[in-house]
Amino acid sequence: MNTEEMMKMCRTLSHKYNSPSHLDDLVSEGILECLEQVDQGNTHEANLRRMANRAMHDYINLKTLPVKVPLHETSRSLARDTKYNTTMSQEGVAKLQQAIKSTSTPIESVNIIDEESDPAVIYEKKQDLISVIRAAKNVLSEDEWDLLSSRYLKEKTISDLATIWGTNDTDIRRRLERCIIKVTDSLNISR
Known part of the structure; x- marks a missing residue:
């Protein structure tokens, strides 16, 4: 799979997340993951597609949160609302879920007009x-x-x-x- 095909695949995958404001970021995350996988010798098309999809999912559901969330299976399963057996304590899982499901918005994504300094x-x-x-x-x-x-x-x-x-x-x-x-x-x- 060449770079053009990877780019086309990542563009197609990015539309799945229905987030026009993050479209280019999703494509970038996907293509970056594909290139890292190719660097490691993993060139199978299905694996590249799966890893690009996972990178996009992590970006849209975990990396854009107002707080830093670790990228591991527990946080991925909480973002998808699926069950995953984990070694984390219940309190840790509850705090992680609270961070993932938070409705807060990162300050840089809010248009704030500071009238006092204008x-x-x-x-x-x-x-x-x-x-x-x-x-x-x-x-x-x-x-x-x-x-x-x-x-x-x-x-x-x-x-x-x-x-x-x-x-x-x-x-x-x-x-x-x-x-x-x-x-x-x-x-x-x-x-």
Whole structure:
């Protein structure tokens, strides 16, 4: 069996696993196993097919798991849901089965968008903040702007503001709410 025939056989076998995202990886695993078998002197076509199929099965069912699982008959039988007499303890088999049947997804296969480090998102947030501050300065009186900026830009607590303004917490909350309503109305933001 030459390399072209091995490649064709591995492509055919890879479709059996119905995993388009892993198709090329499956073919690579199969062809690699075939070439290793030929290197060891095993050139019989049926043996090459069986070993390529086994390598693909190991890849799709064991190597793509979120945790490293040993490649031996026990883990292969657990992946296939078949019985296999093993020398492993029941607890070991249970832990191995838990790892194989896990529904977790490896982090590299999940598309994660980190908005905090995306320069475009950071820029947009800064621009939004600048436009809100401009609107607040235009719409609010001097006292209202002092109150709003102390609370949200200087991060003072409502209790601190109540002490500074010589009033109670409830009054400060009401004043802040009125300021926010004025700013959101000027920006046409729905509440």
